[in-house]
Amino acid sequence: MTKEELLELSTKVCKNTLMETLEIEFTDAGEDYLVAKMPVTPKVHQPDGVLHGGASVALAESVGSMASYVFLDTDEFFVRGIEISANHVRSIREGYVYAKATYLHKGRTTQLWNIRITDEDDNLISIVKLTTIALPKKK
Structure with a gap:
């Protein structure tokens, strides 16, 4: 699949989902990575006006799970996240x-992802580890 096809598929399957609600947009892809961006607005703030850690984790699980989805044979398997851990190291307001x-x-069954969340200047905001599992679809 070409980069453009990967990004198009990623966008297509996110219609009417949390990814659309959070305005997550897939922006880059390669043989072994996928990149998405999310705007930091009051919609994803915690009460004191900075990015909510839960929104960061939702972004991380979205991009990691989507990466598993596009890099596996989804005619044969479906993907689920089974474990996620995050360290938030810097806040961001906008x-x-x-x-x-x-x-x-x-x-073949489990995939382990490293997900770096950065700001527009490549400063590390959060580092996340996600484990996904590929489960066979029943025939």
Whole structure:
């Protein structure tokens, strides 16, 4: 699949989902990574006006799960996140955050993703580890 086809598929399957609600947009893809961005607005703030950690985790799980989805044979498997952990290291009030999911492990059943969330100046906002599982579709 070409980069353009990966991004088009990623956008298409997100209609009427949390990703659309959070305005997550897939922006770049390669053989072993996927990138998405999300605007930081009051919609994703915690009460004191900075990006909510839960919104960061939703962005990370969205990009990591989508990466598993587009890099696996989804005619045969469906993907589920089974574990996620996040460390938030910097706050942000406005602009965009970017999440880049890269493989740490690409197994037949489980996939382990490293997801770096950065701001527009490439400052680290959060680092997330996501484990996904590929489950066979019943025939």
